[in-house]
Amino acid sequence: MGRLIERFRSERAAILAELTVATPEERDVLARRLERLFIDLKIFQPHLTPFVRDASTESGRLGLQVIIESLVKTLLPKGADPVLHLEERHLYATMDLARSLRNLWDQLPSAGVDDTLWEWDSGPPVVFFVPDLDPDNAMYLPILAHEVGHQAVWQSDLGNKVMAACAQDLQPLFDQALASNEGLQAHPLRRQLRLWVDEIICDALAAVLCGPGFLFAAAAFLPVSSTGTVDSTHPFPRERVRLTLELLRDRGWTDVLDQAPGVIGWLDAVSVRNAPESAREGFLLGALDVAAPHVRRIALEHLSGAGLDPADFMNLQDELRRLLEKGVPPAQVAGKPVGHWNIVAAAWLHRISAGGDSPRSVAQGAADALTNGRVLKAIELARIVELWEEEGAHDAGA
Amino acid sequence: MLGHEDLTAALEEPDLDRRLVVTPLLDAAQVGPGSIDLRLGTRFLLSHPHTSPTADPYVESTDEEYVVPFGTENFIQPGQFLLGATFEFVGMPRHLMGQVLNRSSWARQGLMVATAVVVQPGYGGCLTLELINVGQKPLPLRAGARIAQLVVWQLDTATTVPYGQSAKYVAPLGPQPSRLQAEEPEQRRLGRVAARLPLGHRR
Numbered sequence: 124m125g126r127l128i129e130r131f132r133s134e135r136a137a138i139l140a141e142l143t144v145a146t147p148e149e150r151d152v153l154a155r156r157l158e159r160l161f162i163d164l165k166i167f168q169p170h171l172t173p174f175v176r177d178a179s180t181e182s183g184r185l186g187l188q189v190i191i192e193s194l195v196k197t198l199l200p201k202g203a204d205p206v207l208h209l210e211e212r213h214l215y216a217t218m219d220l221a222r223s224l225r226n227l228w229d230q231l232p233s234a235g236v237d238d239t240l241w242e243w244d245s246g247p248p249v250v251f252f253v254p255d256l257d258p259d260n261a262m263y264l265p266i267l268a269h270e271v272g273h274q275a276v277w278q279s280d281l282g283n284k285v286m287a288a289c290a291q292d293l294q295p296l297f298d299q300a301l302a303s304n305e306g307l308q309a310h311p312l313r314r315q316l317r318l319w320v321d322e323i324i325c326d327a328l329a330a331v332l333c334g335p336g337f338l339f340a341a342a343a344f345l346p347v348s349s350t351g352t353v354d355s356t357h358p359f360p361r362e363r364v365r366l367t368l369e370l371l372r373d374r375g376w377t378d379v380l381d382q383a384p385g386v387i388g389w390l391d392a393v394s395v396r397n398a399p400e401s402a403r404e405g406f407l408l409g410a411l412d413v414a415a416p417h418v419r420r421i422a423l424e425h426l427s428g429a430g431l432d433p434a435d436f437m438n439l440q441d442e443l444r445r446l447l448e449k450g451v452p453p454a455q456v457a458g459k460p461v462g463h464w465n466i467v468a469a470a471w472l473h474r475i476s477a478g479g480d481s482p483r484s485v486a487q488g489a490a491d492a493l494t495n496g497r498v499l500k501a502i503e504l505a506r507i508v509e510l511w512e513e514e515g516a517h518d519a520g521a
Numbered sequence: 522m523l524g525h526e527d528l529t530a531a532l533e534e535p536d537l538d539r540r541l542v543v544t545p546l547l548d549a550a551q552v553g554p555g556s557i558d559l560r561l562g563t564r565f566l567l568s569h570p571h572t573s574p575t576a577d578p579y580v581e582s583t584d585e586e587y588v589v590p591f592g593t594e595n596f597i598q599p600g601q602f603l604l605g606a607t608f609e610f611v612g613m614p615r616h617l618m619g620q621v622l623n624r625s626s627w628a629r630q631g632l633m634v635a636t637a638v639v640v641q642p643g644y645g646g647c648l649t650l651e652l653i654n655v656g657q658k659p660l661p662l663r664a665g666a667r668i669a670q671l672v673v674w675q676l677d678t679a680t681t682v683p684y685g686q687s688a689k690y691v692a693p694l695g696p697q698p699s700r701l702q703a704e705e706p707e708q709r710r711l712g713r714v715a716a717r718l719p720l721g722h723r724r
Contacts, residue, residue, distance in 0.1 A: 185563075185590075445537045446544075450645050450692040451610055455545040493692070500694045504608075507591050507665075508545045 128208050128250055134160050135223055142230060161224050164248070186499035189506040190264050190463060191251055197429045198268070198275040198328060202246030209255035215263065216252040217270045222277065249274060261498035262474070262489045264467055265329050265337035266344050272325030281421055282321045288417040289410075296409045303402030312403070316410050319358045320418065323411065326363050327422035330370050334431035335379055336468040338367050339475065342386070342482075343489035348393050353404045358411065365394035366415055373419070375433040379440070382472055385480035431464045443469035444476075452497045454504035460512070463502045470498045523617075523673045525554050531617065531673070532557075541673060542612030542645070547665075556670040558624070560608035562647055563591050563664045564695035567603060579705050584698045594661040597632070603652040605634075606696040608665060612645040616679035619671050621648055627668060631656015634669045642676060643683020646693040 138153050138160070145153055187207065195203045203219070210216065221241060251267065254260075276282050286293075293316075300307050329337040341347070341363065351359035368390060371380060380387045399405035423430070439456055443465065446453040453466055474494055478484025488494070523531060529552055531541035543557055551558040566584040584604065589595040597603055613619055619640035623633060633653040640648065650669060654660050662668070 185588075449537055449542070449612060451542055451544060451612055452694065458546070458549070460545070496694055497692075504545050508547060511547045 128206070131160065131164065131220065132218075135227070138227055142227065157224060157227055161221075161228075164220055164224065184259065185506075186261065186502040187253070187259065187264075189502050190267065193463065194268055194271040195246070195249075197332065197426065198271050199246070199249075199278055200275075201278045203249035203274065204243060204245045204247065206248060206250045208250050208252050209258050210252035211255055213254045213256065214252065215254070215266045215270045217274050218250045218252070219274060219277070220248045220250060222247065259495060259499055260489065261467060261495045261502065262470060262491075263340050263344060265333035265340040265464075268329040268332050268337065269325045269341075272328040273321065275328060275425060276321050276324055279425060281324050281425060282317055284421050285320050285324060285414055285417045286317065288421070289413045292413045293410055296406050296413065300402050300406035305402045307403055307406075312406065315354070315356070316407060318356045319407060319411065320414050322357050323363065323366055323415065324418050324422060326367055327370055327418050328426065330367050331374065331422050331426050331430035333464045334374075334433070334436060334468045335371060335376055336431075336464055336471050338364070338371060338380075338390070339386070339471040339485055339488070340467075341367065342390060343485045347390065353401060353407065358407070361394045362396070362408070362411060364390050365396065366411070366418075368394065369415070370419055374430070379433060379436065379468075379472070383475045383480050386475055386482065386485055389482050431462070431468065435462075436465055436468060439465055440469050440472065444473050447473040447494065447497065448477075450493070450497065452501035452504060454501040455508055460505040460508035461501065463505060466498055466501050466505065470494055522555065523675065525552060527675075528552050528555075528557060528673060531614075534614075539614050539616065540612070541614060541617055543609050543671070544612075545609065551667065553670070556622070556672045558667040559611075559621070559648070559669045559671055560665050561650070561662055561668040562606040562608040562695060563588050565589065565595065565603050565605050566696045566698055578699060578701050579708060580702060586695070589664045591664050594663050596659045596661055597652055597654045598659050599631070599654050599657055601654050604696040604698065605650045605652050605662070606647040606693070607650065607669065608647075610645070610647055610694070611640060611671065613640050613642055613673075613684075614679075615642045615681075615683045616676050617673050618642045618676060619673045621650070622670050622672060624668060624670055627660075630660055631658070632660055632662075632668075640671070641684035642680045643685055647695060649693070649696045 134156070138156055141149070142153055184207070191205045191207065195205055221243065225241065251271075253267070257263075297309065297312070300312060301309060326337070326341070333340075345360045345363065347360045347364050349360060351357070351361070357363075368380075368387075371377075396408065399408055439461060442456050443453045443461065446456075447470060453461055453469065455461065471488060474488030474491055475484045478487045528541070531539075532543060532546070532552070534540040543551075543559075546552075546557075547560065551560075564586060565588075566586055568584050591608075611619070620638045621635040621640065622638065623635065627634065631654055633655060634650045635648075648669075648671075652662070
């Protein structure tokens with residue numbers, strides 16, 4: 124199965140590479156190859172998901188599947204047929220297989236596939252890549268939420284919504300940047316800003332959904348202390364941390380963040396903004412400031428109340444932390460199943476506290492195999508409790 | 522021994538150090554008159570038949586783990602031996618201890634679920650179940666089915682040496698294979714004692 128996905132990716136990458144230099148005749152050939160790849164996708168997709176689901180179940184990776192299904196339900200209005208794939212590189216990512224072809228298709232006018240063929244009964248096939256060396260890392264699950272956010276951005280056109288909302292306020296910044304002596308050009312600059320905006324939308328979605336769990340996972344996963352590069356497709360890590368901290372405080376998480384003063388103090392310190400060193404940097408940072416409130420509003424609207432609630436977490440967290448300290452998977456409190464992002468956030472605070480509330484405790488928390496195992500088990504058990512209750516209510520109503 | 526009211530009180534004890542933990546408890550009715558029904562988990566360990574004439578139980582286990590999705594059946598054949606685990610994580614405080622017993626309805630079908638039945642004070646984890654079908658027909662074991670029962674006693678004095686971090690089976694989340702190899706130093710010592718006893722070397 125892994126070979127199929129790799130073959131799909133390599134053939135798509137080859138077509139993309141050849142497309143940029145192809146003559147009109149060669150583009151016809153590429154169009155046929157693309158059609159062939161699309162047909163392959165149509166053929167193997169119905170077999171892909173059941174196979175991967177079975178494999179995941181047999182390997183006991185149910186907690187991860189629970190999270191993926193929840194992310195699809197919460198974030199993706201058009202749904203997705205999720206395929207779990209272990210990735211050689213140490214990263215989390217998602218790839219909508221059909222859309223990745225559609226993007227090429229639109230550049231090949233001679234390619235002809237009926238529009239109805241792009242419809243998928245069970246949602247578009249989306250591959251969820253998780254690191255194969257550490258697939259069961261529960262503490263990093265909020266990073267997966269960020270990656271699924273990219274599918275949400277596409278499905279609901281969130282990036283364009285943000286850009287449209289702040290277009291007027293961005294214009295003076297564009298004008299100022301283009302008038303600088305750095306030779307900046309409008310299109311590449313706009314394109315880079317759009318990429319940065321997409322990233323902070325995904326951060327906002329993950330932060331609203333997962334609460335402080337996303338902040339801590341990002342602090343463990345991203346090189347937050349590095350300055351980053353101004354021509355990157357991703358905003359500086361420190362900017363992402365700063366915006367995430369702002370969002371969480373804005374959402375009422377201050378009391379919870381204050382429970383880890385060492386880590387939060389470190390993140391506050393690394394996310395202090397320096398004076399911009401170039402017109403490009405000045406533009407991008409200014410544009411992030413303009414976009415940030417719109418990003419938050421649109422992320423909240425998109426999730427329509429599905430985010431983690433600080434008050435709910437505060438009610439549960441003492442019990443969750445005590446259970447984790449005892450080595451108990453915190454699946455159920457007072458007879459009720461615990462929401463999975465509550466479990467992950469509590470696990471982060473537990474590990475940070477146990478590790479001395481320092482930057483090192485964040486890295487150690489991500490690497491703690493015992494806590495990761497308990498959290499994933501708790502997510503699995505809590506989902507079973509939830510389904511059990513739903514089926515009981517169904518019986519009672521029948 | 523704890524009856525229904527005492528079991529309920531122990532399960533709801535606010536102080537986690539004194540609480541009897543059985544989680545998740547899908548149904549309050551699992552707490553019976555004098556025991557708590559335990560469900561079958563999803564993970565199993567299967568021993569492969571040995572091809573050599575002898576097998577050393579002190580060598581690390583090579584049992585194969587497999588997972589049966591919650592709510593689906595796993596058949597155990599007549600004469601077959603499997604290790605399973607409880608669905609619930611059980612945490613025993615220092616002043617309680619427990620015993621895992623067969624449920625009568627299953628025992629009548631020929632299923633034995635537990636032979637190492639004592640749950641020590643201080644133990645925490647999913648309980649490994651030694652599943653044996655001594656009946657004449659294959660039995661469908663559905664992951665999540667109520668398959669065993671836990672009876673609980675209160676100690677006269679809470680133990681000061683609870684089952685802990687240095688023990689062989691710490692906070693497992695599924696069935697654990699035998700760890701007899703941890704007792705190998707004792708085996709060697711027994712051998713040395715035997716060798717030094719009069720006529721010991723002739724045995």
